[in-house]
Amino acid sequence: MRLFSMVDRSKLINPRDSRQLCAGAPLYAAGSAGLAWRVRHGVVRLDTPSPTGESAFASLAIAGDIVGCETLLFGAYTFSASALTHCELSPWPEGETATAGESLLESLAIAQRRAADVVALRGGQAVDRVVGLIRLLTDHGGKVVLPTRQDIADITNLRFETISRIIKGLERSGVLATVRIEGVHATRAYAVNLEAAVG
Amino acid sequence: MRLFSMVDRSKLINPRDSRQLCAGAPLYAAGSAGLAWRVRHGVVRLDTPSPTGESAFASLAIAGDIVGCETLLFGAYTFSASALTHCELSPWPEGETATAGESLLESLAIAQRRAADVVALRGGQAVDRVVGLIRLLTDHGGKVVLPTRQDIADITNLRFETISRIIKGLERSGVLATVRIEGVHATRAYAVNLEAAVG
DNA sequence: CGCATTTTTGATACACGTCAATCTCCGTGG
């Protein structure tokens, strides 16, 4: 098994199989069965069903990550998944069985990296956590559509009032600026200048 | 590929290959190259090198988890690893190349589950986080050797003084009781009665 | 236009952080 190279997977994707989700829409529920997915765009939120009945934030999945693979082993999802932002998913595995080992190894490495990112979003000062999350969500053009205050609060382990205050603060200090992106809710779409947040 | 079964891997392990580490001992450093390992006993702490030079807690690996697999893809470790408790590791992969896909899929599922556990340790009331960690560390006989206060603090995102106060409190309320296990530092080995912590 | 939902803002409380002084454990060497 060759280990030091990666697969160009782009030609293997059939666009007809991909699935689009609006922000907030559920993808699957813990305990049910279904497909595993690869996140192609956007961000997925994973939740663990907690003993008390409600569910608690568990992790994030971003472009490139695989979600729900446990259903292939156990026949049921461990977590619930929902779209944090508008996103696009394609079924997994993608037919590259010949290179399955390599692809999986890469996915494992990505999962561990992602886990560390999420852990980092739950430590340090409140502002830094929020900025850290925004950094994760921002596209290369410097634009973000933020999740609801409540979602941000769940991820960073803060309260939505605190998130509101912080985001307003970032706006006032010029780190975030409201923009309108093709009809997207104006209070959630921002242009980002994160370098300013460092100083 | 059969997906709904798991591999009995026990007969594949060569005891001569396994490696023992004392609590606190480093396993590998971020950026260097080496083997990937499966954790057989004990708990490993992973740290990300932070921009400021120091390193920050990133994740935990417990019996069954795989650490350092990114070195097989990139030729360098992403995290630093050290033993949180006395632990035993064996090189990975373990020679079961025939079933590599299945084994990896299982590892990926475990990694995601573990990530959720660690995230949960950084949310909620301070006492609950500490109890949650102790729960993760406790063996089936109800015994734990706790890491240092500082390590617990790093993992739960609290300060070591706070951890000290909480653990003393748990002792006083009968949830933890100091015991002596074959010469192990008495202030770190405990018998646990975690049910008492729920009430 | 009016209603439900989300966001903002204010006032106040408290859990945990911070700083600093001991204390305990345990290895070392006289």
Place this chain on the structure above:
DNA sequence: CCACGGAGATTGACGTGTATCAAAAATGCG
């Protein structure tokens, strides 16, 4: 065997960053 020293743990007093509670304002939708 005991004095010494260093690392980790404990404890106290005090400060502060967020949580909490409550109310108003903004937003989006039918």
